[in-house]
Amino acid sequence: MYPRLQNLFLNSLGEASDSSVTALADVVTLPAQSILIEQGAPTQYVYLLTSGLASMVNTMPDGSTAEVGVCGREGPIGAADLFGQGSTGCIMQIAGDGLRIPVDAFRQLLHESAEVRGRTLEFMQNTIAGLGQISACNRLHSAEARLARWLLMVQDRVEGKTVPVKQACLAQMLGSRRTTITMAAAIMKRNGWIGYNRGRIQILDRRLLKSAACTCYPVLDRLYRELYSTASL
Ligand SMILES: [Zn+2]
Structure with a gap:
């Protein structure tokens, strides 16, 4: 089970x-x-x-x-x-x-169950909205703001203070050079927003990280919080 x-x-x-x-x-x-x-x-x-x-x-x-x-x-x-x-x-x-x-x-199952179909379509609509937001984010927003946005989104999903991700993966995920992400992470560490060692990032000050994130975070956060909100319709 x-x-x-x-x-x-x-x-x-x-x-x-x-x-x-x-x-x-x-x-x-x-x-x-x-x-x-x-x-x-x-x-x-x-x-x-x-x-x-x-x-x-x-x-x-x-x-x-x-x-x-x-x-x-x-x-x-x-x-x-x-x-x-x-x-x-x-x-x-x-x-x-x-x-x-x-x-x-x-x-x-989607053919057989209207409920499963409805929830799946809701998830897909939510995903498409998120894809559009992140596509624009990747083009328009700085590496530091995107890194802050990414860390907040990941923390929302793993529900802990520690994010077990290496900096090399971060650069790959954010579509940036490793040196760019290393510099952005170093600034965040110096400011006391995050800590990191041995492939683990610790979120130390979520409030300040939010203030550093791009305007995409509140949009993506709302999408996550409101997912399946039509379940009772
Ligand atoms: Zn953005």
Whole structure:
């Protein structure tokens, strides 16, 4: 068994729908850097995380990457790629656990359950809004403001003060040079907003980090907080 309250999508469903989803699922452990969705490859599974964090990452032909979204326990990861290939890759950024459902079975469930379909569409609408915001953010906002925004979003999802991510991964996720991210992180450390060592970042002053984040954070925060708010409609 898994703790039901640990996945927000499952938690938004009534008992019958929740059971019909979990009956199709295997419980899986997902180490950091596990590939959940491979960009350009047929989608195989839909994932519902119960811990950890996944990054949606777009990879260019020259190998450069940028993160276009994060997803923790709000799932279902893969919902945007149910009918073909993964449009954007998705990897585990922070190790965790979750449920894994074959994509064919999940697609069939969408036909059978209006409730599962409705919650999945709500998640997809929310995801599309987030993708648009982060795409604009990657183009318009400074590395320091984006780093602050990213750390807050990750902390919201891992619900702890420590974010186990190396600086090299941060640069990859934010689509910036490593030196740029190193400098931004050093300024934050000097200001007492964060601390870091050995691949772990500690959020020391969330209030000041919020003031340093770009205006995308409140928008993305609201999307996260209001997800599944139509569940009672
Ligand atoms: Zn921004």
